[in-house]
Amino acid sequence: MTWEKLLSAKRWGNEERFAGNQKEARSEFQRDYDRIIFSSPFRRLQNKTQVFPLPGSIFVHNRLTHSLEVASVGRSLGTIFYNRIKDQSPEIDETCPLLCETGNIVASACLAHDLGNPAFGHSGESAISYYFSNGAGKAYQGQVTEHQWNDLIHFEGNANALRILTHPFAGKGTGGFALTYATLAAIAKYPCASPPGHNKQQIFTRKYGFFQSEQAGFEKIAAEMGLIQVCEEPLIYKRHPLVYLVEAADDICYNIIDLEDAHRLKILSYAEVEALLLPLCNSEHMQRRLADMEDDDAKLTLMRAKSISTLIGQCANVFYTEQDTILKGEFNTSLTDAVAEPFRSVMKKIESISIQKIYNNASVVQIEVAGYQVMGGLLEEFIPAYLHNNSPYHRKLVDLIPKQFLTTRTDSYSKIQTILDFVSGMTDIYAVELFRKIKGISFPSMS
Secondary structure: OOOOHOOOOOEEEEEOOOOOOHHHHHHHHHHHHHHHHHHHHHHHHHHEOOOOOOOOOOOOOOOOHHHHHHHHHHHHHHHHHHHHHHHHHHOOHHOOOOHHHHHHHHHHHHHHOOOOOOOOOOOHHHHHHHHHHHOHHHHHHHHHHHHHHHHHHOOOOOHHHHHHHHHHOOOOOOOOOOOHHHHHHOOOOOOOOOOOOHHHHHOOOOOOOOHHHHHHHHHHHHHHHOOOOOHHHHOOOOOOOOOHHHHHHHHHHHHHHHHHHHHHHOOOOHHHHHHHHHHHHHHOOOOHHHHOOOOOHHHHHHHHHHHHHHHHHHHHHHHOOHHHHHOOOOOOOOOOOHHOOOOHHOOOOOOOOHHHHHHOOOOHHHHHHHHHHHHHHHHHHHHHHHOOOOOHHHHHHOOOOOOOOOOOOHHHHHHHHHHHHHHHHOHHHHHHHHHHHOOOOOOOOOO
């Protein structure tokens, strides 16, 4: 792969624009960022769970604050990479004029990376999948193809993000967000279709990057980028190199900041968090600085900032030194798993403690269970209503679906996706309120 092709500023749905005008295209990636940040799907992230239930009196991160922080880290990673290239090759702006935009491309992709996640965190994805694999949705298996069924029983927020950004929703025009090809490719953390079984060497587990409905579109993006195709059936590509920076920014933020939230909620003590963050601060003066401070939250803020700075430097260094391997599609791990010791071992320890004490905390498990009930309950009402629409009750339910989600297609897969577009886009609060109303648990009011 080559940077000249990988940094295309062509726009989805408007490909002829800036097709060869590299000079004028320099600001296009900043426009991507602005389009995302002013969009409704992005604003809705403020009421979607990151890890912990949405806050009462104690503030914790939601999907929106997480995405903003990831974008900030991602911009730093991309900018550091460009600056190092520039130092080594001062003529790079002439030979590859868009490389200076690396930070903007990565920041835009980071900003959009969670747009496809449904309410209730990752349990929302599992709840949707469970409805089809083990719930009432299993009845629809015979109405879709094998590949389409894999999309449904392994509903994936990453693939849903690409759909949100490229799908021509009714009344919204034909180009989706009309982002640049480079930004769209940088979002695709798992550039494969759902059926593969997800080869571990490709860093894939059960995750994938595009639904069957968006496969042709992703093939178009991959061709424009010059992505390396691994397999045709099932369709698998090597990652766009900037995906590694987007992934690293996400990994850095949730590993470090989940500790901060856990301390605020008294899940982890100050001493426990300090023991994890101090080795990442990479500063011989840190103990003295902490001794001059009394407030534990302020101490954690300082250690969080230093830890993130250390990890940014480490991941940027791996990306720079492994650039050739990455461009060949032969780098088969994440950047955070390739950082130097002792930082790599510390990150592994943070992951282990997070799984043990944070992600299995009662408050987190409770919202996951609630997510299964709410998401499954909404699907069991709206999917039969939209597929059949053969009773007054069904018709009233269909009337509740915003027109932008409705489709003129008549096949079951497209109609099911209509409901998934509607339900997965809901905030936690709206999903709970609608579930309670249509189930008769609470009664709608006019206020």
